[in-house]
Amino acid sequence: MASNSNPDPNSTEEAHKSLRHSLLGPSLLKAGQDRVNQQKVGEIIYNASKGSKFFKHEERRDEQLTKRIEGILKRKKELEALDLSVYVKKVDEQIAALEASRDLSQTIVHVDCDAFYASVEELDRPELKEVPMAVGGGVLTTCNYKAREFGVRSGMAGYIAKQLCPHLIFLPLNFEKYGQKAEEVREVLAKYDPRYEAGSCDEAFLNITKYLEEHPEMTPDTATEQIRAEVFAHAKITVSAGIAPNARLAKIASNQNKPNGQFRIQPTVDAVRTFMSTLPVRKVNGVGRVFERELQAIGINTWGDVHPLRHLLQPLFSEKLASFLLNCHLGLGRTHVHPVDEYERKSIGTESTFSDLRGPDPLRAKLRSTAVELEKDLANAELKGRTVNLKVKLHTYEVYTRQKALGRAICTAEELYNAALPLLAGLEVEFRPLRLRLMGLRMTQLVDANRGPGRLEELFKNAGTAGAGKRKRERDDEGWEVWPEEEFTQMKAASGEQEEDILLLSQHEVVDSDEEEGEETSAAAAAAAEVAVNSKNANAPEQAPEEERWPCPICTRMLPAEDALFNEHVDFCLSRETIKEAVKGSSGPPDPPEKVQQHQQQEKRPRKIYHIPLMP
Template sequence: MPRHNEDLAGEAQAAVDQAAAPAASQHHTLKYHLLGPSLTKSGQDGVDQKKVSEIIYNASKGSRYFNNEENKDRNLTVKINRILAKKRELERVEAQGGLKNDLRKADEYIAELELSRELDQVLVHMDCDAFYAAVEELDQPELRDVPFAVGKGVLTTCNYHARKFGCRSGMAGFVADKLCPGLIHIPLNFDKYTAKAKEVRTVLERYDPRFESASLDEAYLNVTAYCEEHDMSGEDVVSQMRAEVFEECKITISAGIAANAKLAKICSNINKPNGQFLLPSDRASILAFMRDLPTRKVNGVGRVFERELDAIGVKTCGDIYAQRQYLRGLFGEKAFEFLMSIHLGLGRTNVQPAEEHERKSVGTESTFHDMEDPTELREKLRWIADELEKDLERTQFKGRTLVLKVKLHSYEVFTRQFQPPKAVHKADDLYNFGLQMFEKIEKEIPGLKLRLMGLRCTHLVSMKKGERDFFGRSRQPSRGSGEPSEAPSPELDSEGWQKWPDEEFEAAARLEQQDEMEELERLSQQDQNPTIPSEDSERKAFEVRKHDNGFAWRLLLEEERAKEEAEARLKNPPPQQWDCPVCAVAQNADERAFNSHIDACLSRQTIKEIVHTVEPVAQVANPVMPPPLSTARRKRGRPPSGGGGAGEVGDKRARKAFFA
């Protein structure tokens, strides 16, 4: 029998009641949650993760961070119980003969995805091994045989000796010290790492000039053309590339080789450090590889999504297929598409420089000590608006929508958005509109105390000025065949490549990890230094966080490219051209030649040819129609529609053109 809404509401309430007082099993999930976002990092084999989780649990218990994580874990448990209740209802419907349409749609989508499978490309994901630590070892060789980490408040990375103790990136420094009492901490030196990254990029450019930097220490390459030109296999090309990086840069890299970017990234983590893994580019091998792969190994599946999938019985990518008829109803359309692509081992094959990817937003945020003074909070908002204006000016965008993000001292996050009357990019506008949203939050939450604030512009509008023609108008593309260009398919990007739903999930997982690191940093500061940090130290920390992630690496690449293009224009300025106002074809900026060209376009013979070409089309487009039968009153002096009977058609003469 179909179940009523009251039954489902009862199950949902039972789930809430069950989660209200966490049981031992919930403490187990909390301990797993506290292990951090980088649990899948290499070098963790053989580590007793249960022991690590106990140390983290006991070290952070009682802190505001712990209380917030416990609250998030409790809320996630409630959400999972509701998902399970919904799944039970779907299973009952299926048992009664329902869900056939959902199953059919899922199978049709899988068949459609299979048609898009590409197996002729050689994609490589390159990842430097413990990059920051490797760079530090070049300056301090004595560190090679001892466990050490880069970063004090939160570990940015650590060498493989430290990883044997359970230390890893994204871990609070004081927790790492308890896992490895002799751990050495090295402060960050971002300039040093950037310089070394540029050396590595110089080598990568030889194999794919349009490689894509995913972050400071990892990149995607399409070496298909290189393999064909040099008659080499992908495996041999990558071995050669890794050897050149080590010889010239003195650091090791690991790599994955596969038919698409998603698989290549997974493969690059298999034989770390200083190794590579090739996944054969055939459908059977790919499906077999994905069948036993834990979902957490896939880029874009974070800890929250992993727990939700695990709850419904999806532990590996091979488990997805059996649940395909439920996924839309449980997680939505985008998640369904993402999971289907994971199951099939499909992903993008286009690789392009990171700075060429379409921007969807530009934002700035800052973490600071707990702040509740209204004046200080407004000063912080003003500073963030100034920083955002700099980023918008550099990227040449303005936003139609402004988003304010705040994090309370209790770690709760709130966002508000506002659409100004016009797109904004100036600090004054950003501050004033941001202040309106902030004041509303102040009214909603009395005694507001914050530890993070940020502004972000979305629905971006480019401020780049196009080239101008001789008459000062925006230069238009040259006319071709005259056929209207078709609007791009929603399934394709600007270059005609198929879009995948991975981007949103990967970005969400990356932001989740970044947020975790910031929270851990604050926890570490509270443990080691209970005094309030100075404004200078907070600004330095902001600058480090601003550059120490994949998004910020893109900013550096954009700045670098803009500088190179400016220098190139100074050395070799492009020849100036003017567009002909008649034919719109660009001409060299020579007055005499340009005037001669215009005279030719306006010549009598040219006009005659245009008239003779257009006239037959005009006659077909406006056929003579018989007079209407209606006797309705018409304006005096106006002939009936059609200009007379059919007999008049033969008497009509073509009008001569004015220039004829």
């Protein structure tokens, strides 16, 4: 008898357990959700969205994540069969170095307005305080605490929120009103720290260390209580606060006693380590649904679970994520607080969602309007960008991004549109017909729009005399050039290189993204797109221009006139770490576990010292 090819319903339901949890959304741990029956909420969301394009997309993502976790677990089993004692020792040395750098001298406060948009709306309509209410339409921006008792939360689809709470009241967004109220809150914060850091319109970090020194009668707790009382008196809304020795801990603490409360983590190593040991990994900003599930799969549910598996973090994930996990495990974070506009911006972008959009003309019209919006943002920030990024979400909820490096920095809407159009054309060839629900443009590799010739231009200017005027350097016994330590510092400054302080990991850095980028456009699709975009020039005679070449201002080598290749070469020439490694044979990051075990079986050999020969 032929076997039944239909999937077993029981096995399907078992496989969808993780999907049900994922469908609860990114705001699962928002304040006000503690007493909610999340299993019941998950079942309602699951049944309400089942069969939709969104559901199918989430189902595919869940299957992909399950396969990835299977690979992680297989890798973990292989690693556990190896002798990793040497590797454990190296990670412990890294932890000791991190611990030695801990700073407990600062008092950082994170202030977070309680259900900000909803609270502002309740000022105009006090009767809404006692009924479930949400701000937003298709997707909820926020909701009050009455609505959260039913499992309603920010980021939830409006029709699902209505199923959870049939008598939910919806209000439209009013950003002008929210902005005015945010200014009232900030007027109070500036009294305690003029250099406060506004994370968004409804939250901010303050360093009140100096304020406490100037007011010795105040403690961190009483000063924070006073801040909250003044905000309520001045702005008529409540705020919650977290007090801790660094920004990461302060942000976590501000969510402990919401709404209208505060929580302090004492500035001692024992207090910090004890607090983090039982804290769920998802409570830390930067750990989303995907990364949480990967961590739980290998046995990390709380930050205290990191230590027994510390030697497996880098082999299973990456060096950057391993560093992030160790810092969180230790409760380390940045202690500097300053205005947001003093941070170096890495990118500027804009995006919008809409109902299904298709067809060349509507898609190009949307691309042009998006370019106009991005031009405004770039103008306000007085910046230009050298790489354009196009982001789209298909009608099937799949997200794809494409990017293109440009030969120069641009900022006008026309330039942005023309740079992004080939990317859109490529997607039109790849997905026929192309139907979108979201489109966004982002510029990276930002430069000051008002800046004159940059560092590379100055280097070009002096390239012809790059070798002139060099003082004769000393040589060692073997005739190799000796590079003094102070010259490494000078070269580092010339290259614009900055030391990356592991403790200054940005509180806003996204370590885990809930959106997956699609595969890159195929070569055939890209070629077809280029033909489509440039079809109007198809009859133009082809010319073979003489190849332009640029001289490296450091080694004077002639290179092809390609920005990416040239910049990479100059960075290499100026790299302090590359030179130091070659000169001193400096040790790099810990070897992979397999190599560690291999090295244990080999005889110790004297380290070979490499030198850099004189450049021509």
